[in-house]
Amino acid sequence: MLVRTAAAVAGITAVTASLIVANGASAEEASTPTPRIAWKDCNEPIFQGMDCGTMRVPIDPSRPSTGTTQLALVRRPADNQAERIGTMLMNNGPGSSSIEQLRYAMIGQLDKLGGSFTKRFDLLAVDPRGVGHSSPLRCDVPLKGRGITHFPATEAEFNALKAHNKALAANCREKNGPLADHVDMASTARDFEYVRRALGEKQLHWYGITYSNLLGRTYAKLYPGRLRSMVLDTATNDGLPPVERMADEMRAAEDSFNRFAKWCGTSESCALNGQDVAAVYDQLVKKANAEPIPIGTTGRFMNGEDIQTATQGHLVMKLVTWGPFGKALKQAIDGDASLLSVDPDKTLDWTQAQIQACQDMPPAATNWRQYANLKTMADEISPHLGGAVQSWTYMAGCLGWPGAAKHSPASGPVNGAPPALILQSTHESLAAYNSGFGLAAQLPGSQVLTNVGDDYTMYMISPCVLENVDRYLADGTMPAPRATCATPS
Missing domain, CATH: 3.40.50.1820 (Alpha/Beta hydrolase fold, catalytic domain)
Structure with a gap:
């Protein structure tokens, strides 16, 4: 009886495993016992x-x-x-x-x-x-080290960014083991x-x-x-091809900024009401690039690139984030970037997002010439934000990262999905x-x-x-x- 029961269980297990494999799982996965919660x-x-x-x-x-x-x-x-x-x-x-x-x-x-x-x-x-x-995942090396830019103007700055990213990747792998690559x-x-x-x-x-x-x-x-x-x-x-996908995101963020600037300049609930908000923003970015703005008394600073990179996240919900963004810009103009430095998304860890992106997103550029060409595109279609959107941040952060992205977009209709x-x-x-x-x-x-x-x-x-x-x-x-x-x- 015990032998027959064991045989029956084995048969059921084999059938179950074959069904799981047929539905796209690996043989190793199918043979893995179901974990318990x-x-x-x-x-x-x-x-x-x-x-x-x-x-x-x-x-x-x-x-x-x-x-x-x-x-x-x-x-x-x-x-x-x-x-x-x-x-x-x-x-x-x-x-x-x-x-x-x-x-x-x-x-x-x-x-x-x-x-x-x-x-x-x-x-x-x-x-x-x-x-x-x-x-x-936790890493000791910062996403952007001192003197590192995600918008290099020279090949030397580009190479410095790649070298920094390699050091970051090595540190993340050392601290987190195999999980960092999976x-x-x-x-x-x-x-x-x-x-x-x-x-x-x-x-x-x-x-x-x-x-x-x-x-x-x-x-x-x-x-x-x-x-x-x-x-x-x-x-x-x-x-979409990586360049087209990035360009779409740049246009979307720039459109959001233009709509915010128009709203803010005419809304009594915005701290910059009555001003040409787009021009004020551009001047703030230019000034911060020349003289970074302190973040309170932390000893840290935001330059113009940092402000542009932070902007997209402050535009995501008009009902929630636009008013505080206007206040943050006003505070930065007055010499304190504390509010601007805080991402409105309190659920987000940028390091964890970066590591995911390096494994999922094929890069839009991998060498200096390609990178410089993309910056030309960014300046043209995103004059206020300069192309500082998430896909650019991920591309910049993944330069020099070991291994190729495991990107697997749908090559055709996903027939196993519900409408x-x-x-x-x-x-x-x-x-x-x-x-x-x-x-x-x-x-x-x-x-x-x-x-x-x-x-x-x-x-x-x-x-x-x-x-x-x-x-x-x-x-x-x-x-x-x-x-x-x-x-x-």
Whole structure:
């Protein structure tokens, strides 16, 4: 009896493994026992009534010697368990903690504004490997050392940037071991399959923002049929060549800045009201390049390049960040860059984002001549920001980084993905409006819901978006063709 039972178990295991391999997993992954999630009651007040968990997953199933890494999870049970639909994975941007995203959503009254998200779904925040609370990557070498510029004007400055990046990469690998080389999108997507198996769910639901929209696409490509729905907020399109993708982002950020400058110069709620804000900004950048502005009493300074690099993040949500950005610019003009130096995204770790990017994003330039040509393009299409957008920061930070990016865009339609509802604003600093349609083309049956405005995370601020998303989550009903929403003013 024992032998027959063992044989039966072995047979079931073999069948299960073959099904998993057929769905895109490796043989090594299929043979890996499903990790267990160790759940306990969360002890932080903001997470009261929620479950906090950890689980260990293989760093690289094909190389057991690389060991395991620990993931951190927080689960908020659905309010209405009788009408519960399933588990919604909450995901964030590159290098950004999903658990901290959930924290700030709760502070922002997610309980009251969350619609079907909170009523009918268990919300599950899983920090990606190496990010946030999941065995976070730590490095001792700064992303930009003293005298290093991400916008080199000479070949010597370009070579100095590459040398600095090599030293950074060596330090990160020394401090973090094999994990530092395994935070690419495919490895991260594999972890979510381990999570699904550990939960015992047949299918999951996906909510993504920017980077994690592509992560969700990658998960659906590797594990067809494992997602039931996808709500993708502020899509980027990695199907474009790297230069075109960067140019789109530059145009989007420059457009956002121009809209901010117009609003700020005419709004009584902006600290620079009544001024030519674009001209004031340009003068601030020029002055800071000549004489960096102190950041309070920290002993640190911001130059003009630093100000331009920080700007995109201060433009992401008109309703939330534009007013404080005007105040930060005014403070910098008065000689203190303290407010300007703080990224509005409190969930983000730039070092962790940089390491992810070096493994996922093919570079738009790899040598000095290519780099100089791109700077010419940046100055032409982004005269105020000078092309200082995230994709440029990642490209600059990855020069000299060992190994090639493991980028794997969809080469064609991802037939294993559910039709996605893509929420795309017409004027968002992180992603061009047309990017939403590029991603929709990769996911058959998907639809873009246009939001006329300057914000992302539209679900919590636009009743129109909330209504359309709730309907889609309930039964898959898409918005009417050419449906458009608008951010409340």
